[in-house]
Amino acid sequence: MPKPLTDQEKRKQISVRGLAGVENVADLKTNFNRHLHFTLVKDRNVATKRDYYFALAHTVRDHLVGRWIRTQQHYYETDPKRVYYLSLEFYMGRTLQNTMVNLALENACDEATYQVRNVTTQNIASKRSQTVLTRIPFLGLDMEELQDIEEDAGLGNGGLGRLAACFLDSMASLGLAAYGYGIRYEFGIFNQKIVNGWQIEEADDWLRYGNPWEKARPEYMRPVHFYGRVEHHPDGVKWVDTQVVLALPYDTPVPGYRNNIVNTMRLWSAKAPCEFNLKDFNVGGYIQAVLDRNLAENISRVLYPNDNFFEGKELRLKQEYFVVAATLQDIIRRFKASKFGSTEVVRMDLDKLPDKVAIQLNDTHPAMAIPELMRILVDEEKLTWEKAWDITVRTCAYTNHTVLPEALERWPVDLFQNLLPRHLEIIYEINRRHLERISSLYPGDSDRMRRMSLIEEGGQKKINMAHLCIVGSHAVNGVARIHSDIIKNTRAVKLLGNAASVAARKEVVADLTLVLSYFVRDVKRHLLICLCFNFSQENKMKFAVHLEEHYKVKINPNSMFDIQVKRIHEYKRQLLNCLHIITFYNLIKKEPNKAWTPRTIMIGGKAAPGYHMAKMIIRLITAIGEIVNNDPVVGDRLKVIFLENYRVTLAEKAVPAADLSEQISTAGTEASGTGNMKFMLNGALTIGTMDGANVEMAEEAGENNLFIFGMRVDDVEAMDKKGYDAHEYYNRIPELKQAIDQISGGFFSPGQPDQFKDVVNMLMNHDRFKVFADYEDYIKCQEKVSALYKNSKEWTKMVIHNIAGCGKFSSDRTISQYAREIWGVEPSLEKIGAPDDPR
Structure with a gap:
């Protein structure tokens, strides 16, 4: 008689190893x-x-x-050191x-x-x-x-969220024990509709049919507290009488590239506490009871609520603390359950936490991780302030994504006092100790104290979240070298220069880089040039069909596909592009028989719902298109299309079809940009300023293989000191004057001559991004572009140099650098065993 199996032996029969996978057709x-x-x-x-x-x-x-x-x-x-990537955005697209x-x-x-x-x-x-x-x-x-x-998982808006998605892909592909943490928004970034030329926002109900890739994990649900009051006792501080919202995690797998590693992106969904107020329900308060539940769950309802009013600001801050509080509980739970953390000595003393945990803050949105980790260590784990602060700083690192003052988060102290009273106390204490250190380093320098304080004094006291991140992190980096230099010159911080990047596996249509690197020293090879040219033309033909189907505009596939796709913002300078379109249109009208280089100019991107000027810019683009596209004199030599609802899926069609990539922000304003890298990977040439990652792209491909124009950062700073006068350019440059007069005179808005008065007034009187200052050089540069495009052989040679020089912008390289220099872990290209391999 066989010996009966023990319980442990029986449980061994429950194994993933015996399950059949998909091994063949x-x-x-x-x-x-x-x-x-x-x-x-x-x-x-x-x-x-x-x-x-x-x-x-x-x-x-x-x-x-x-x-x-x-x-x-x-x-x-x-039991490796684990990396936790905290981001309010993960622009994953389709899975x-x-x-x-x-x-x-x-x-x-x-x-x-x-x-x-x-x-x-x-x-x-x-x-x-x-x-x-x-x-x-x-x-x-x-x-x-x-x-x-498949629905796009629109859990982000632009470069910050797309960068996070690419980084997760690379962390898995490099064998890092990494986790992405964010919010499972019920409604992602809105769907954009263009109705009569205007942007209309519609809810992005991306979950309406369900999501086959995610798995709810209710066993790891965590409570998150808001409001309440703080009690100080001899044995410590207590945060009491709080309102609780539950954080329910949903896990999504993130597979590495053919290495059998699958990491996890954990997104939190807000749920009201299980207790339903039955008393209110029974006395007729059903509606209020339901409303209370809905208010709690609004936290994960929508990406970026409008914060132009108090309720929106409060909801936004709730979102930021919600993801941080739930995530830190999860991180410490996992640390204590690990082989290393479960030992008695470590469990009782979290001093070793930085040896096993690295937390990366993707911009200022997860900045609350710093005071929240301090609260946990001091109030709950009973560590001294000094030890808790040492652990926090050694654990956290911060990536800054902007130098624009209005984009740096500043939260009113009054809002904090009501919503997160204990965290306000902790931030004040962090700031007190920080200013003491600054005072000892720079005695008597009150201006430096004011500039570097976490608390901004004034009419309304505000907390500068970027300063909080810098003070509370052991490493800080900008996402482009020029951006890092700007931060370094304006703030005394410990700074690393890690470039932003993209996952080539996600963004490039064909793996051309390796092949082209063998040929880059001899781009005269006729076969290679023909292959690249044909590759581009094939993608253009496909996209031309898509454009005709969706926009009802007949496209000349032999025209230059000139594309600018990014969120609509004054600093991105879509208006400079518009001025070029108008100038080119006027030139064709003036000399209709000249052999002009035909162009199809496409602009895409979303305007924030509350951003009036951005919405006016979209309306101007569509208005220009209405005039240009219907002018028989112009014909197919110039077409203007606004790419509605630009998203990851549309980018996968547009980027490979582009001939020219517009990266024309004012020097010193773009953190890095990732769109420019995607275009470079896919063979588009760049026209741009020396801003963001354009600087490093020019170094890698050779500045003569990009079309660089306009002011440098030093020129912009000198102009700021001297003063920028838009009228001087308007009066001096006839082509610019004509274009502005057409906009202001109603040429592009028949019957409504004042429709674009706000745009013209901004350009003429308070344009912080100096569009006119770069106009003349931009037009000359565009003329060089048009002339070179006629020579397909020389154009394609430049394309080859760009693709072959884009290796630096692989997110694998960036993550390898992060791993070694910031997180203290070693990337690996080794495969782990498949599920059916013996352990």
């Missing part, structure tokens, strides 16, 4: 069928394309989760395609949906039959159609 078809019928409870007679997408997503996810589980087991056994690529499943999925067969066709001209290899739909499904069904 047959497995994929089997699992696809199983999920369609058993998970979605549909058959082919009633299934929709969305059902087929979900079946495919679940099939790919099956292959993913075994590696996800094995990765977490690996981390527990090896299916990226997951298939990283898991090497794209070929199997392709074969399952298509079958290659010999097909005999009749050549009409020669009347001869010929046999060709043709892709025939095999399951009756089109992979691209299925991928297009």
Whole structure:
């Protein structure tokens, strides 16, 4: 009789190792069928394309989760230092395609949906039959159609969120034990509709059909406290009488590139406490009871609530503290449960926390991590202030994303006093000790004390969150070298210069960089030039079809595709682009028989709902397009299109089709930019100022392979001291005067001559970003662009130099630098075992 199994032996039978994955086409078809019928409870007679997408997503996810589980087991056994990336934005886009690529499943999925067969066709001209290899739909499904069904996870707006997404991808690909933490917004960045030329915002209900990639983890739900009061006792400080909101985590897998590592992005959703006020309900207070629950859950309702009013400001600060408080509880829980942290000596003394935990703050939004970690260590773990502060500083690092004063977060002290009273006390104490140190280093320098204080005095006291991050972190970096230099010159900080970057696996259409690097010393090779040119033309043809379908504008695919896509803001200077469009339009009208280089100019991006000037800029772009696109004299030599609802999915079509990338912010204002890198990776040439990452791009590719124009940072600073007079340029440059007069005179707004008076008034009287100062040089530079574009061979040579020089802007390189210089961990390209490998 066999010996009975022990409980431990029985439990060993519960293992991911014995589960079948997706190893070949047959497995994929089997699992696809199983999920369609058993998970979605549909058959082919009633299934929709969305059902087929979900079946495919679940099939790919099956292959993913075994590696996800094995990765977490690996981390527990090896107990590495863990990296926690805190961000209010993760602009992930779609998951299916990226997951298939990283898991090497794209070929199997392709074969399952298509079958290659010999097909005999009749050549009409020669009347001869010929046999060709043709892709025939095999399951009756089109992979691209299925991928297009997936909703963009619009949990971000622009570069900051896209950078976070790329960094998570690279951390997994480099084998780092990393976690992304943020908020699971019910509604992401709004959907933009252009109605009669104006931006209209619609809710982005990205979760309405569910999300097959996420997994709720209610067992790790955490309480988050707000309001209340502070009690000081001999044995410590207590924060009491608070209102509680529960943070429910949802985990999303983040696969590394073909290394079997799958990291986790954990997003928190706000839930009201379980207790329902039954007394209020029974006495007729049902509506109020429901409203109270809704108010609690508003925290994770929408990305970036409008903070032009008090309630919006309070909700925004609630969001920032909510994600920090829940995340720090989770980090300390995991630390104490780890092999290292579970030992008695470490559990009772968190002095070793920085040896096992690195927290990276992505901009100032998660700045509350610093006072919250201090609160936990001092109030709950009973550490001394000095020890707690040492642990906090050694644990936290900060990435600054802007130098614009209005973009740096400053929270009113009164708001803090009401919402987070204990944290206000901690921030005041941090500031007191900080100013004591500044005073000892710079005795009598009251101006420096005022400038570097965490608390800004004035009509309304405010807390400068960037200063809090700088003081409470052991490492600070800007996202471009020029940006780091600006911070260094304005604040005395411990600064590292780490460039922003993008994940080439996500952003580049084909892996050209390695191939082109072999040819960069001899770009005269005719075959390579032809391949690059044909590659570009193919993408342009595809995008031209998309534009005609969606915008009803006939595009000349042989025209230069001139693209500026980024959020709409005065410092991004879409208005400078507009002035060039008008100038070019006027030149064509003046000399219609000249052989002009045809252009299709595309501008895309969203304006913040409360940003009036940005919305006026969009209206001006669309108004210019209405006039230009319908002028028969101009024809297809100039077309202007505003790319509605620009998002990750649209970028995947637009970026590979671009010939020219517009990166034209005022020197010294752009933190870095990631869009410029994506265009460079995909072969677009850059016209831009020496701002942000353009500086390093020019160094890598050679400044002669970019179109650089305009003022440098020193020129801008000199002009600030001297004074900028827009009228001087207006009166001196006839082409500029004509363009401004057309805008102000109603040429682009027939029947409404005053429609753009706010735009003209801003440009003429209070333009902080000095559009007119760079206009003349910009127009001359655009003329050089047009002349070179006619010579496709020389243009393509420059493209090759750009692609071959973009290696520095890989997020893998940036994360490797972060890992070694900031987090104290070592990246690795080694694969871990697959789920079915013996442990």
